Amino acid sequence: MFGEKVIELLKESERNRETLSPFNDEKIRQIIEEMHILFKLNMNDANATSENKSLWTTVQVRHSALERNKRCLLAYLYDRINKIKTLRWEFGSVLPPDIRELLSDSEYDWFSKYSTNLATFMRSLGQDIGYSGIDLTENLRPPKSLYIEVLCITDYGKLELEDGDVVMLKKNSRHFLPTSECQTLIRQGILKQIT
Amino acid sequence: MSYLSVTDILVSNEKVPCKFLHDLPKLGFLDPSCTDDDLKAGTSVEIPIWLAESLSSRRPPLVTVDLPKVYKETYREIFSADACTVDLHKLAQYFYELGCYVAKYDIKGEVSTTLVNTFRQRFKMILSASVATDSINALQPLSECERDHTAAAMTTEKALSSWLKRGESLLTTATMVANHRKRKRAEMEML
Amino acid sequence: MDTEDLELSDEEEEITADVVLKTIQNLWQNERLSPEILPHRNDMVECMLGQIQHMERNINKLPKTDLRASIHKMELNRIKYIICNYLKTRLDKIEKYCITIVNDEKQRTESGTNYLTPSEFRYAQEYLLSIEHHLKETILNRVPGNMQAFEINKMAIVPALQSHVFLKANETVNGIVLEDHFGDQDEEIDLEEGSQHILQYKFIADLVKNGKVQLV
Numbered sequence: 187m188f189g190e191k192v193i194e195l196l197k198e199s200e201r202n203r204e205t206l207s208p209f210n211d212e213k214i215r216q217i218i219e220e221m222h223i224l225f226k227l228n229m230n231d232a233n234a235t236s237e238n239k240s241l242w243t244t245v246q247v248r249h250s251a252l253e254r255n256k257r258c259l260l261a262y263l264y265d266r267i268n269k270i271k272t273l274r275w276e277f278g279s280v281l282p283p284d285i286r287e288l289l290s291d292s293e294y295d296w297f298s299k300y301s302t303n304l305a306t307f308m309r310s311l312g313q314d315i316g317y318s319g320i321d322l323t324e325n326l327r328p329p330k331s332l333y334i335e336v337l338c339i340t341d342y343g344k345l346e347l348e349d350g351d352v353v354m355l356k357k358n359s360r361h362f363l364p365t366s367e368c369q370t371l372i373r374q375g376i377l378k379q380i381t
Numbered sequence: 382m383s384y385l386s387v388t389d390i391l392v393s394n395e396k397v398p399c400k401f402l403h404d405l406p407k408l409g410f411l412d413p414s415c416t417d418d419d420l421k422a423g424t425s426v427e428i429p430i431w432l433a434e435s436l437s438s439r440r441p442p443l444v445t446v447d448l449p450k451v452y453k454e455t456y457r458e459i460f461s462a463d464a465c466t467v468d469l470h471k472l473a474q475y476f477y478e479l480g481c482y483v484a485k486y487d488i489k490g491e492v493s494t495t496l497v498n499t500f501r502q503r504f505k506m507i508l509s510a511s512v513a514t515d516s517i518n519a520l521q522p523l524s525e526c527e528r529d530h531t532a533a534a535m536t537t538e539k540a541l542s543s544w545l546k547r548g549e550s551l552l553t554t555a556t557m558v559a560n561h562r563k564r565k566r567a568e569m570e571m572l
Numbered sequence: 573m574d575t576e577d578l579e580l581s582d583e584e585e586e587i588t589a590d591v592v593l594k595t596i597q598n599l600w601q602n603e604r605l606s607p608e609i610l611p612h613r614n615d616m617v618e619c620m621l622g623q624i625q626h627m628e629r630n631i632n633k634l635p636k637t638d639l640r641a642s643i644h645k646m647e648l649n650r651i652k653y654i655i656c657n658y659l660k661t662r663l664d665k666i667e668k669y670c671i672t673i674v675n676d677e678k679q680r681t682e683s684g685t686n687y688l689t690p691s692e693f694r695y696a697q698e699y700l701l702s703i704e705h706h707l708k709e710t711i712l713n714r715v716p717g718n719m720q721a722f723e724i725n726k727m728a729i730v731p732a733l734q735s736h737v738f739l740k741a742n743e744t745v746n747g748i749v750l751e752d753h754f755g756d757q758d759e760e761i762d763l764e765e766g767s768q769h770i771l772q773y774k775f776i777a778d779l780v781k782n783g784k785v786q787l788v
Contacts, residue, residue: 193394196387205560218714225716240404243443250435256719259711264385276555292710299702303695310691312621325656327552329649332642366649375554384726
């Protein structure tokens with residue numbers, strides 16, 4: 187009740203810094219319940235402090251515990267939000283179903299809002315001069331060369347290039363493509379760059 | 382110290398020895414050796430620093446905070462003699478961060494000197510760990526924040542040497558995507 | 573790169589594309605190396621975007637296999653990368669220091685010294701709202717009554733202005749005061765044009781923003 191359970195949640199986050207674990211709805215529910223118990227105990231004891239002055243210090247201690255639990259729960263959510271943000275930049279605006287499962291409904295709502303907010307922002311870039319916006323998620327790596335050789339890791343289907351050519355991305359096929367048009371697919375693990 | 386920082390929360394979970402100055406009814410469970418429901422004034426207990434700070438900052442204070450043994454004389458002498466022989470991960474993985482917290486309870490002001498001197502000595506351990514071929518052994522005795530510094534140094538070192546080679550730096554799958562795939566593969570293998 | 577002349581609306585000043593690119597590179601470097609968000613230079617960004625548009629049109633006129641097309645395309649990709657990274661660096665700071673930035677920007681709007689573009693400001697506010705909503709829905713609305721407050725000031729993350737940075741003086745600057753918080757030993761130093769130093773950012777923040785100093 188004094189923060190042990192909620193620390194387990196945070197240690198779980200800390201152990202997996204680079205991945206997202208499933209949203210631990212059950213633990214959160216238990217911790218919130220414990221907070222309500224603490225609160226009730228405090229309500230009772232606060233009424234009784236007229237008879238027993240030292241109960242007041244107990245009330246203060248429990249209040250600290252309540253604040254601690256609140257802080258830890260918020261930190262858990264905030265830490266996950268930072269990882270979920272990365273999902274948008276690495277996977278794109280559509281999440282694979284098994285990643286979607288790791289998010290709570292509220293987190294998925296947040297992800298959609300984040301995606302929309304980002305899209306609105308990107309569209310607004312250069313609109314005063316008639317530019318149709320830039321996709322910031324496309325240009326995440328400094329360009330080294332115009333073209334690169336890639337191996338297709340999974341079946342993807344047709345990819346239409348800027349100049350109109352169409353390439354068929356089948357598993358194990360090799361291609362020589364413009365860097366700028368492969369960046370996202372490489373990041374998503376569909377293509378792999380070979381020297 | 383950031384409210385939402387997970388590291389800060391874990392650091393403030395570390396325990397420090399305290400003496401309770403008042404009776405605390407119904408809170409006997411804070412002392413694992415206490416059989417009573419109530420906590421009596423004068424009891425010494427180890428409690429997490431977040432609770433210790435909250436209680437000692439009340440007016441009047443409810444506890445006095447004492448320094449953990451790592452920041453006291455015996456260990457201070459060890460650190461000033463040769464800090465590099467200490468396995469900080471085993472002894473006190475949040476040595477520096479917790480030190481910053483307890484420094485304010487140190488009337489003599491020696492904790493801060495110890496922290497700075499210890500880090501100065503161990504700095505070369507961080508540097509060598511960042512380029513070590515046997516990084517697991519090199520990292521082992523380092524505290525949490527020393528490990529973080531080493532990891533950052535390693536990343537920079539790798540980036541610099543691949544840039545110096547002026548080769549084609551390959552574009553790679555994003556970290557989270559790669560980890561997700563690894564996990565999937567592992568799950569499939571288990572089935 | 574061909575030298576193109578671009579006109580500024582108010583003063584009939586001509587800025588070459590080279591100058592714009594160099595300016596953007598300096599802005600980008602400063603933004604990447606400074607701990608806080610710097611004043612926006614949307615005028616430069618739009619200038620550059622206009623230049624990119626112009627270049628793209630020219631490249632498309634050339635046959636695909638023309639060597640010049642490849643070289644220009646390479647240059648174009650490079651410029652695009654710099655702009656994107658500049659904007660993304662700003663977004664990262666906006667997200668990280670969201671609460672602090674929104675508060676500061678509200679004050680700066682009143683005096684007309686905005687650091688964010690209108691789009692960025694909208695982004696920041698939307699971002700903050702979405703987080704508030706999520707935290708309330710998942711936790712705050714479910715905990716006991718006296719714990720439900722969204723304590724925005726407690727949750728703010730503040731940039732570490734006391735961190736050290738490497739800098740180069742673009743011009744001679746005299747009389748910079750380095751305050752000593754722990755003692756009384758305030759120091760005053762002069763920066764010679766072209767000299768390089770390591771200092772705590774907070775003492776030279778203004779110099780970065782007015783271009784007298786470049787972070788390196």
